[in-house]
Amino acid sequence: MNRSDEPGLEPRRRIQFAFTEEQEQFRSTLRRFLTDRSPTTEVRRLMATDQGYDETVWRQLTEELGLPGIHIPEQFGGAGFGMVELCIVTEELGRALLCAPYFSTAVLGANAILNAGTDAQKSALLPKIANGSCLATLAITEPAGDWDPAAVRTIAIADGGGYRLDGTKSFVVDGHIADLLVTAARLPDSVGRQGVALFVVQANSDGVQRRLLQSIDPTRKIARIEFQQAYASLLGNLSDGANAITRTLDQAAIALANEMVGGAQTMLESAVSYAKLRVQFGRPIGSFQAIKHKLADMLLEVELAKSAAYYAAQAAAIDDPEWPALACLAKASASEAYLHAAAECIQIHGGIGFTWDNDTHLWFKRAKSSEVFLGSPNYHRELLMQRWGV
Amino acid sequence: MSDLTEAEVRAEVRQWLAENWDPDMPLVEWRSKLADSGWGMPQWPKEWYGRGLPHALARVVEEEMANVGAVGVARSGVRLLAAATLLEHGSDLQKKKFLRRILTGEDTWCQFFSEPGSGSDLAGATTRAELKGDFWIINGQKVWTTSAHHADYGLLLARTDWDVPKHEGLSYFIIEVKQPGVEVRQLKQMNGYASFNQVFFTDAKVPQENLVGRVGEGWKIALTTLAHERRLADGLQPTPLKRGARVGRIHAEERIETEKANEPYKWYPQRAGRVDLIIERAKETGANKDPYVRQEIAKLMILAKSAEWTARRARAAQQQGRPQGPEGSLGKLAASHVARGCSRVHTLITGTAAMLSGPESPRNGIIAEILLSVPAVSIAGGTDEIQRNIIAERVLGLPKEPRFDTGPFRNVRRN
Ligand SMILES: Cc1cc2nc3c(=O)[nH]c(=O)nc-3n(C[C@H](O)[C@H](O)[C@H](O)COP(=O)(O)OP(=O)(O)OC[C@H]3O[C@@H](n4cnc5c(N)ncnc54)[C@H](O)[C@@H]3O)c2cc1C
Secondary structure, eight states, X not given: OOGGGOTTSOGGGSOOSSOOHHHHHHHHHHHXXXXXXXXXXXXXXXXXXXXXXXXXXXXXXXXXXXXGGTTSOGGGTSOOOOHHHHHHHHHHHHHHTOOXXXXXXXXXXXXXXXXXXXXHHHHHHHHHHHTTSOOEEEEOOOTXXXXXXXXXXXXXXXXXXXXXXXXXXXXEETTTTOSEEEEEEEOTTOOTTTTEEEEEEETTSTTEEEEEEOBSOTTSOEEEEEEEEEEEEEESOSSSHHHHHHHHHHHHHHHHHHHHHHHHHHHHHHXXXXXXXXXETTEXXXXXXXXXXXXXXXXXXXXXXXXXXXXXHHHHHTTOXXXXXXXXXXXXXXXXXXXXXXXXXXXXXXXXXXXXSSTHHHHHHHHHHHHHTTSOHHHHHXXXXXXXXX | OOOOOHHHHHXXXXXXXXXXXXXXXOHHHHHHHHHHHTOSSTTSOTTTTSOOOOHHHHHHHHHHHHHHTOOOOOOOTTHHHHXXXXXXXXXXXXXXXXXXXXXXXXXXXXXXXXXXXXXSSGGGOOOEEEEETTEEXXXXXXXXXXXXXXXXXXXXXXXXXXXXXXXXXXXXXXXXXXXXXXXXXXXXXXXXXXXXXEEEEEEEEEEGGXXXXXXXXXXXXXXXXXXXXXXXXXXXXXXOOXXXXXXXXXXXXXXXXXXXXXXXXXXXXXXXXXXXXXXXXXXXXXXXXXXXXXHHXXXXXXXXXXXXXXXXXXXXXXXXXXXXXXXXXXXXXHHHHHHHHHHHHHHHHHGGGGGBOSTTSGGGGHHHHHHHHGGGTTTTTSOHHHHHHHIIXXXXXXXXXXXXXXXOGGGSOOO
């Protein structure tokens, strides 16, 4: 048993296996909002644009629901909730496949600043993220596609009070529209995790070139960014950069796991309702055991992945020492459950499931790209073993 | 069956090629010669554009043609399914009218079987055919019809009797696609291509002589077409026999024709998973150094090789005229497993770059296309679930599923 499962601990320090009344209410408000503002007609409209999101909806989800700052402490302009609430948001967004720069801004950008920044930097940067006026993202991965801070090759050279960055980032979520690029770079001649730090770059600075990449999942935009002598300021300090990156990526893996189980749930529900509706051989296809068993297995996989995603969010929220390992566990589990649910949803729809006009492929593509985003399941399984000391 | 030896066949075809093959001849003229001489489809019966040779000797003919670089008969699309069906069930008039132009490539064919309401349950078709005067009048809708936008003729399954059980009320027709009562609308797929179509029939006409077999025999005849389709879906790639020089007008014509005919099928190699790329990709990305990836590649290759050899056993049995064993029904299902395995392992090898698509993505978009096309394999040409039912009931002899669709079709529950 986990230390934090122990009954003796005060409730706020214990893993909760049920959401509170308030959390459930928040979820249903959010779900209503998304049903209304993000029907698949909107998803399709926005995924076809380069910008990739609707500014009015972004403003509404900030003003009406405070989503970008949900986990940002009140002193920095946020709502003051934590990882659990952030993950409720990503789960619902994954379920509805909302096209918005939320993962980039709130999950990656804001958490990086929270993990690495000084109080002064947090006060300067976070309120604008919380009020929706600043879009942020995290640029770590380079064209080789590694999610490990030790693999960073972009160089930061001290210049006056700041730094100049040189290097190329890729797979940067919403990198083409973000205002603020929290970027990982290393000092010259450093190796491994040593000398890696986070820097803040204003996206419109000289020496920053950004290009939207064509991606398999048009609902989540990714960009390539070239830095040539781009001006940057150090976020936090030089000694703890790699740890802040790892912490941010672990939190992101948990948020992504929750997003994925939201998507997997949509796939399950869609498959179940189609199986009840579609008639072949004079009976609903859901009456065939081949289909029933598939759906029962899907439910099992989705629920297992949900349990892992929820548990990891709870563990991170109370800073259980095991939470980084659980981030890997949850990401690996959710990746496989989501992809399988989406593939089976297509299969159960038959020919229509392979068409563009049917919505299933929108989630399938998100599942496929999320499988490798932030590291593939085998990467996370290996990391899990390492973190468990196996 | 002929009693010719391999050497005799070789000598005969060589001589014929020496006298007839001319790379500057128009393509259709050459293919007409192939059809009329029987050398284009030597395994077909003598009276119908073939020479009645066993499969092993037909292979010898192919080799000789390849040696001089001669172009073969047209084979793309469903034309050979149409031919196989007509050879078995068509009238002499139909064979005469259609087979030759199938081989010369003058006519292109498609298959009007699936409907919005009946895919797995093909016998539940509700497109109706009613005899009025000399014509069958067709009304209804087909869907997923690959290549209908290019086709001249379609194999059509339609209902002629609503008061008998569903399998008995169907008839099989050859319908001309380019006529006022047939409207073809392309359907876009999740991988961005549009190779299949929705097809609407509004008082479309089929002359009486284009009924294949007798009224009410449609289901039995459709099964012939489907059996050939499943056999061709076993994942076996025909060994390309391209030796000889490939210059001359006829090759240019053939390339253009092939490109057009293959347009809807461009992504088909990707939907099968591209197992051929796995090891190359592992080497070029360095993933071959990862022990876990090595295991996964090996597992996939074991599956793919075993599936290929299973298909070869089936084909060999057939070529020797022996009944196929269970291996015959398993090919399509095995091909689905291989394709899904490929999608998984390609992702594993490609890593984060699997998020990309288009020209900047690995292998110029081919990897992304694999990931987005593989889901079709387990649906097209009969789903995996239907293959398993066939294997369980027909190969293993398990008790049949209780039926809910007996009695007059009019009363059967449908969408
Ligand atoms: C790329 C592609 C190309 C195609 N080309 C053609 C073409 O050229 N011509 C043509 O006529 N058709 C074509 N098809 C159609 C294809 O044959 C059908 O899509 C397929 O047979 C399934 O039918 P359906 O789509 O109606 O699905 P449904 O039959 O509605 O099946 C839905 C789900 O129910 C399951 N199911 C149905 N019955 C049973 C059962 N008894 N037991 C267990 N599970 C069951 C299926 O397996 C599937 O998972 C093509 C399809 C694709 C994807």
